[in-house]
Amino acid sequence: MRALTWHGRHDVRVDTVPDPEIVNPRDAIIKVTSTAICGSDLHLYDAYIPTLRAGDVLGHEFMGEVVEVGAKSTLKKGQRVVVPFTISCGSCFFCEKQQFSACDNSNPAETADMSETLMGHPMGAAFGYAHLTGGYAGGQAEYVRVPYSDVGPLVVPDHLEDDKVLFLSDILPTGWQGAVNADIEEGDTIAVWGCGPVGLFAIQSAFALGAHRVIAIDHYPRRLELAKQMGAEILDYREVNVLEALNELTGGIGPDAVIDCVGMESHGLAIDNIVDTVKAHSFLGTDRPHALRQMIIACRKGGRVSIPGVYGGFVDKFPLGALMEKGLQVKSGQTHMQKWMKPLLKMIEEGKLDTTFFISHRAPLEQASEMYRHWHDEQNDYTKIVLKPDMALPKAEQRQSAAAIA
Structure with a gap:
């Protein structure tokens, strides 16, 4: 065959x-x-x-x-x-x-x-x-x-x-489980990093589960347009400071839950991601978790972090202090x-x-x-x-x- x-x-x-x-x-x-x-x-x-x-x-x-x-x-x-x-x-x-x-x-x-x-x-x-x-x-x-x-x-x-x-x-069950793991409550504001197929299904699922607003973050115009057509508000991370934009959109509180649909190969020119990329290409590291770091910082106190994105190894520069001090709940895993x-x-x-x-x-x-x-x-x-x-x-x-x- x-x-x-x-x-x-x-x-x-x-x-x-x-x-x-x-x-x-x-x-x-x-x-x-x-x-x-x-x-x-x-x-x-x-x-x-x-x-x-x-x-x-x-x-x-x-x-x-x-x-x-x-x-x-x-x-x-x-x-x-x-x-x-x-x-x-x-x-x-x-x-x-x-x-x-x-x-x-x-x-x-x-x-x-x-x-x-x-x-x-x-x-x-x-x-x-x-x-x-x-x-x-x-x-x-x-x-x-x-x-x-x-x-x-x-x-x-x-x-x-x-x-x-x-x-x-x-990808449909993965996007759905990603939204379910965000423990969405009626009226919540959800932020989704990554508008690839899983991210688009997570957006659709979040609305189906009762989210009031979904904010989608990516940099590909076509993917952002697809997210917008589904009712999401969109942020192009090349054009805005994502953390500042999310604070402004949520009145300084932050999203109720964040969903990582990016995984181990984050894009972007942020300094932490550049260091991750160098480490990965020189076999001193594996994953590039820039998006995950960003969403932990962005999520509101007492919020939820859902990780359907794939990771494969160890990461450093992880904001564990923010995760703990803000009282965030984390759910992850294969579907x-x-x-x-x-x-x-x-x-x-x-x-x-x-x-x-x-x-x-x-x-x-x-x-x-x-x-x-x-x-x-x-x-x-x-x-x-x-x-x-x-x-x-x-x-x-x-x-x-x-x-x-x-």
Whole structure:
């Protein structure tokens, strides 16, 4: 089959790799009909996440048709399913508490040991996201083996096209959980850093959960315009002092809650971010948490900090004093996908959530490496890319692709 594979920093390729097979009775094989490039895939593209190996298949946002099932799978051939990016057994201590992303059984022992050394406890598993999270082949491929298929995949009705439900695989539940973790109360003012796909869904979710005002911070004009169209007030951090603007907009009090939809690769020319960038490129540091530092300073006393953005290591220059003295509450973590997918599907069916407004490009899987370059370098214009394994290449590119395979 054809799949997108990682070969090094800024080097991803569509290669021919072995077809997946059933290896456990709870497995299923999915023929991918739609898959997407996620913002956190750029952390892999930039080689910020350790333990990637040449040839690893990437991608954790995908859906498709069931084509083969193990003896203990509850799926049936021909069903359309959305697959959550996290892999969860459904029966361990954490899964029984609906903390599915913390599953204790899905990450194989040989890879769990690595993450335990780094994080203190083994990480849960995920598709297409390095060997710290299990080394599972991802969904930017023609076919995928799905472990624990009796727990993870959500069967979706045929009347909903792929684009409407694809993002149940990650970014919609992630934005929703980010808003839920902000403990939003009726009438709150919420500030969201980052207007990428997760940030846009967090904005939509915050309004759905009762926020009175949402203030969105970014620097890409197209993304800020999308946030504005959803009802958010917008701040371009290149044009304003964010802390001063937030104080002015909130009467000097600060936002009731802040949501970090940026994660480990903050942009900007603030002195702390410049130092972080130098440290990261000289292997003296990992994450660039400028946005997180800023939101802790901005949040009102007694407020809440929600962190759905991805971080991978240790940070310094952290405003722990502000966090403690202001009495801020912090909630973070990977998304507990199975907890949210079904109720969010119902909201999509009822027309309460818009899941397609920010899709900017659709392309064949064979163009995935090109799309990664665009996603990395042209984020103002490329707000979300959906890859279709069955989409035909233009004829000239078909000839080039056939010659390359030969």
